Amino acid sequence: MSSFKDLRIVDNFYQTSAFFPMPTLCISTVNPDGSLNIGSYSLCFPYYIAGKDRYAMVLECRNTSNTCQNILRTHKCALNFITDDRKFFKEAVRLGFPGPSEEKMKEPLKFTMEKGQADPDDPMRPQVIADAYQVFECTWASHLEGADKFKVEDIDDGHPGPYNDFNGITSKYGAHFILYIDKILMKEEYYNAIVNGVTKDNFPPVPVDYGYRDSTNFWYTRFPRFFKPIAEPIPAPKEVDLASIRFAADRIDPEIKFTDAALKNFVKVPRPFLKTVLNGCVAWAKENNVTLIDDEHVKIINDKRNAEKQKRK
Numbered sequence: 001m002s003s004f005k006d007l008r009i010v011d012n013f014y015q016t017s018a019f020f021p022m023p024t025l026c027i028s029t030v031n032p033d034g035s036l037n038i039g040s041y042s043l044c045f046p047y048y049i050a051g052k053d054r055y056a057m058v059l060e061c062r063n064t065s066n067t068c069q070n071i072l073r074t075h076k077c078a079l080n081f082i083t084d085d086r087k088f089f090k091e092a093v094r095l096g097f098p099g100p101s102e103e104k105m106k107e108p109l110k111f112t113m114e115k116g117q118a119d120p121d122d123p124m125r126p127q128v129i130a131d132a133y134q135v136f137e138c139t140w141a142s143h144l145e146g147a148d149k150f151k152v153e154d155i156d157d158g159h160p161g162p163y164n165d166f167n168g169i170t171s172k173y174g175a176h177f178i179l180y181i182d183k184i185l186m187k188e189e190y191y192n193a194i195v196n197g198v199t200k201d202n203f204p205p206v207p208v209d210y211g212y213r214d215s216t217n218f219w220y221t222r223f224p225r226f227f228k229p230i231a232e233p234i235p236a237p238k239e240v241d242l243a244s245i246r247f248a249a250d251r252i253d254p255e256i257k258f259t260d261a262a263l264k265n266f267v268k269v270p271r272p273f274l275k276t277v278l279n280g281c282v283a284w285a286k287e288n289n290v291t292l293i294d295d296e297h298v299k300i301i302n303d304k305r306n307a308e309k310q311k312r313k
């Protein structure tokens with residue numbers, strides 16, 4: 001017998017049929033008259049994380065929102081990640097109430113704004129929230145799925161369709177945006193934490209949003225001051241036996257061979273990554289006219305890879 005109850009899945013299931021931990025973002029965009037709009041969003045997650053020419057986020061939003069219409073028009077937005085300060089979350093809830101931009105933006109803002117760093121002369125680039133702990137400055141990948149065909153003028157009581165599947169207008173009231181990340185702006189304290197190594201004491205105070213529940217409130221938790229982040233070590237890599245590495249290595253390229261000493265370097269490489277690592281070595285060997293890869297060569301390849309990683313930091 002199952003230890004769970006089977007719960008009905010309804011619209012907005014992530015907040016009506018589940019407890020789903022989410023980030024809290026205030027998204028800044030530029031209105032048609034050049035003024036600033038800020039809307040609150042939680043459904044915004046990493047989308048392209050590696051192996052593509054750009055990094056990207058995906059945002060899910062109402063297509064009648066100011067944010068959606070501004071992104072359709074300007075293609076630019078800034079994802080401002082707010083801290084768990086109660087006055088900021090209260091402000092996020094105020095800015096999350098649906099309505100015309102001028103109504104909510106005429107109230108005094110609880111946030112301090114400043115100029116971003118991506119294309120500083122582009123008037124379509126919105127200001128960023130100086131109180132955020134990090135900001136992603138983004139450009140909509142409007143060419144994906146031909147999403148640049150969607151026009152703000154076609155949105156009234158939602159959009160009449162036809163709809164795209166994953167980028168642009170995706171249903172009568174819905175929109176998805178794949179947002180290329182142009183810049184990640186980080187407050188110095190957390191920049192240092194990332195560059196010099198995180199400890200339990202140098203994480204930013206990140207709120208966890210549980211969404212709009214009980215038809216009355218947005219629920220969130222503050223960053224726990226007394227219970228710090230806990231580091232859970234990943235399992236020690238299991239050593240793979242040399243014979244199985246030899247089996248894979250001998251099948252990569254008929255002209256390039258590996259010595260046992262070279263292959264011993266790979267006993268701790270997780271199985272799904274072994275072929276990629278061996279392919280990398282073979283590519284290096286071909287570039288350098290090496291036909292027998294030895295331990296020394298692997299060290300050179302590793303040094304080269306580490307230097308490239310450092311350069312990307």
Ligand SMILES: Cc1cc2nc3c(=O)[nH]c(=O)nc-3n(C[C@H](O)[C@H](O)[C@H](O)COP(=O)(O)O)c2cc1C
Nearest residue numbers: 039040041042043061062065066067093096097098
């Ligand atoms: C904390 C918080 C998170 C929200 N997350 C989302 C979201 O991910 N997607 C969405 O469509 N609306 C979300 N909303 C509701 C929007 O903020 C609301 O539609 C608002 O009118 C958008 O502002 P805008 O029209 O200026 O873009 C959220 C509201 C709050 C308070």
